[in-house]
Amino acid sequence: MATDYLNEDExxxxxxxxxxxxxxxxxxxxxxELTELPAAKLKKMELDEQLLVAVLDYQRFNANGAxxxxxxxxxxxxxxxxxxxxxxxxxxLRGDASAHTNWLHLLExxxxxxxxxxxxxxxxxxxxxxxxxQQLRTxxxxxxxxxxEEKAPKAARLLFQMVKDLIPQxxxxxxxxxxxxxxxxxxx
Numbered sequence: 001m002a003t004d005y006l007n008e009d010e011x012x013x014x015x016x017x018x019x020x021x022x023x024x025x026x027x028x029x030x031x032x033e034l035t036e037l038p039a040a041k042l043k044k045m046e047l048d049e050q051l052l053v054a055v056l057d058y059q060r061f062n063a064n065g066a067x068x069x070x071x072x073x074x075x076x077x078x079x080x081x082x083x084x085x086x087x088x089x090x091x092x093l094r095g096d097a098s099a100h101t102n103w104l105h106l107l108e109x110x111x112x113x114x115x116x117x118x119x120x121x122x123x124x125x126x127x128x129x130x131x132x133x134q135q136l137r138t139x140x141x142x143x144x145x146x147x148x149e150e151k152a153p154k155a156a157r158l159l160f161q162m163v164k165d166l167i168p169q170x171x172x173x174x175x176x177x178x179x180x181x182x183x184x185x186x187x188x
Contacts, residue, residue: 028075051077128166
């Protein structure tokens, strides 16, 4: 979101008042995103000192009117700084959450496929030799039994934890087993 509200447009004319307002609202929206972050993440983002204080003050306020005025002030402060680094850091934070969600989905797919068929259990054992084979097979058998008897999924949760302990979170080195599994899902 490049905000060049002081620059001229393609025709050599200064930006219209409407464009200035849109740019200002965009910066205020970016400031609103900052206000939704916890204080620890805000401090790691290396924000301008005044902006950081303004965002932390916003989080302290309870009254809607005070919050609205503070957002306007945050927008005003944002006009004086380059928003690109802030946008990049926010995008990275959103990306981390996305990678974590994808990792959890991968774990879920492994669990579901192992509950469906023994060949996937064997594939998991082959791909992750550190697994306790006997415990894995017992947990899968118990989870299938719970599912058929419509009981609480205690063993299925335990199976998920076993898979979670063996597969590293994405963003770290992705191993061949995850790549094979992902390509198998795309084919199915």
